[in-house]
Amino acid sequence: MDRSVRTPGQWQDGRVPTPAPPxxxxxxxxxxxxxxxxxxxxxxxxxFNEPGSPVTLxxxxxxxxxxxxxxxxxxxxxxxxxxxxxxxLTHPQFGPFRALHLTPTQVREQYAGRSFVPVSGPLGVDQIEALSGEGPLVLLALTGAGTPEGLSPVGLVRATLAAAGHLPDAAVVAVPLASHGDARVDHDLGVQVVTNYADGDRVVALADDDSDLPDEVAAVVDADRPPPERRGLVLFFTGLSGSGKSTIARAIQDRVLEQGTRTVTSLDGDVVRRNLSAGLTFSKEDRETNIRRIGWVAAEISRHGGVAICSPIAPFDATRKQVRHLVEEAGGEFFLVHVATPLEECERRDRKGLYARARAGEIPEFTGISSPYEEPEDARVRVDTTGRTIDECVEDVLARLRQDQLLQ
Ligand SMILES: Nc1ncnc2c1ncn2[C@@H]1O[C@H](COP(=O)(O)OS(=O)(=O)O)[C@@H](OP(=O)(O)O)[C@H]1O
Ligand SMILES: Nc1ncnc2c1ncn2[C@@H]1O[C@H](COP(=O)(O)OP(=O)(O)O)[C@@H](O)[C@H]1O
Missing domain, CATH: 2.30.130 (Archaeosine Trna-guanine Transglycosylase; Chain: A, domain 4)
Known part of the structure; x- marks a missing residue:
């Protein structure tokens, strides 16, 4: 028998493969x-999911x-x-500072006998001074989601390495201890994890410290979490068709470009639908896909310190909140503007004749007519353009941006 020929659904040794799990x-x-x-x-x-455990999946x-x-x-x-x-199955191999992600067993092999210091924020000069008399140290940078204070996970490792450079003998280990959203739970889990890493060696708790950061640490913090006027910004306009989103967004884009200190990407509703979201319909599901795509791109732009100006209808509150979450996770600032021009005014303008066609039943699922618009309650600015000039409306948005120190 030719062993290379398999009946479909059979391995070479005759076993029937079990279907791969989802x-x-x-x-x-x-x-x-x-x-x-x-x-x-x-x-x-x-x-995961042991009774009473916060470590859930x-x-x-x-x-x-x-x-x-x-x-x-x-x-x-x-x-x-x-x-x-x-x-x-496989250990993660990539990701910044992967080589510093050690298990408790590996830490035992390399660093047994040292003192262990849990670190969740940038170390100040007083904390470093206090640690300098503690002998050989392992700084456990607690990088898990939601744990680093005022820094990204990578930023925390970089800041801890910079601080280690000021200590006579300090190694840095990255420990992905995540926050589970409850201070008590986080504390108890933190104690459990640090105890596993220290395995009987001394644990040194850091005293609260509002002293200055050493220059090297401050430079890391500045690069990782720039001040508001240099941080990635997603200006997200939402409102009915014809409410004035694109008009105001374009004017603001021009102002930002005139200032010349920021790069700007426009993600206008109509333009996105001709490119990134070509082929999508106006069903609830496709609108959500459209907004999530815009949000994903905008979040990436903000991750790199750029300004993204988005102006889709984005009628659903939950999807807008997903975008907010994506942007904030990327370290960007999410600035929601509700262009709250009422339906009657949008319909009176009817620049593209779409409302008339929607009323005539020629366009199904038209926002405001036959498809819902959920008004946001988390907008930083609400602008009703009725009876106002474009400049006045643009100024409403710019004023709040300046007030929040997001633009000059
Ligand atoms: N059924 C239906 N409902 C609403 N809008 C419609 C529809 N069909 C076409 N158009 C035109 O598409 C533009 C809205 O696209 P968006 O991508 O911004 O919509 S959404 O955010 O996905 O809901 C919108 O453009 P704007 O006027 O710029 O808002 C309309 O011109
Ligand atoms: N104060 C205002 N702000 C913005 N647009 C206005 C204002 N007053 C009148 N308009 C007009 O309303 C229309 C808004 O269209 P557009 O900006 O394309 O809206 P959207 O992008 O929300 O569909 C434009 O024709 C614009 O000239």
Whole structure:
């Protein structure tokens, strides 16, 4: 028999392959928990969803058996069984400072006998001074989602390395201890993780400190979290068709370009629909996809310190909040403007004749006529353009931007 020929659905040795489990990409918090679970940092916990444990994993509806957890690039990291048990598959290999992500066992091999210092923010000169008499140290940079104070996870490692340069003998280890949204829980979990890393060696708690940062640390903080006027900014206009979003957005874009200190990308509703979102309809689902795409691009722009000006209708509150979350996670500032021109005025303008066609039933699911618009309650500026000049409306937005020190 030719062993190279397999009956479809059979391995070479005749076994029938079991179907691959569904894949799921966890949240950043869950990915951090997974890394600690697999490495033994959360011992005695070894799996997700143990009774009373904050280390939980939420799976999409309809997924209840074994699941393969993948990182955002699709690399399979672990299999998780229905009861939360974790079987590791691959260790994450990429990501900044990956070499500093050690397990408690690796830390034992390299640094047993040192004193351990949990670090969640940039170290000030007084804290460094206090640590300099403590002998050989391991600075545990607590980089998990939501834990670093005023810094990104990478920024915290860079700031801790800069501080270590001021100490006689300090190694830095990155520990992805994530916040679970409750101070008490976070504290208890932190103690558990740090105890696992120190394994009986001394733990040194940092005293509160409002002293200056050493120059090298301050430079890291400044680059990682620039002041508002240099931080990435997403100016997001929402409102009915014809309310004035594009008109105001274009004028503001010109003002920012005239100042010459920022790069600007425009993500106008109509333009996006001809490019990034070509082919999408105006169903609720497609509108949400459209806004999430705009939000994703805008968040990336803000991550690099640029200004993104978006002007889609964006009628759904939950989708707008998702965009806010994406942008804030990227370190950008999300500035929502509600162009609150009432339907009657938009319909009176009817620049493109769309309202008339929608009323005639020629355009289904038209916002304000046959599709809902959910008014935002979290807008920083609300502008009703009725009876006002374009300049007045633009000034309303610019004034608030200046007040919040987001533009000069
Ligand atoms: N059914 C329906 N409902 C609303 N709008 C419609 C519709 N069909 C076409 N148009 C035109 O498409 C523009 C809105 O696209 P957006 O991408 O901003 O909409 S959404 O945010 O995805 O809801 C909108 O442009 P603006 O006037 O710039 O808002 C309309 O000209
Ligand atoms: N104060 C104002 N601010 C903005 N647009 C105004 C104002 N007054 C009248 N308009 C007019 O209303 C229309 C708004 O269209 P547009 O900016 O394309 O709206 P949208 O992008 O929300 O669909 C334009 O023709 C604009 O000239």
């Amino acid at each position: 894949q799921h990409c966890p949240t950043p918090r869950e990915l951090d928990d997974l890394e600690l679970l697999v490495g033994g940092g959360l011992a005695p916990l070894t799996g 939420a799976l999409p509806d309809g997924v209840d058996g074994t699941v393969e957890l993948v990182d955002p690039e699709g690399l399979p990291l672990a299999r998780v069984t229905a009861n939360g048990g974790v079987q590791p």
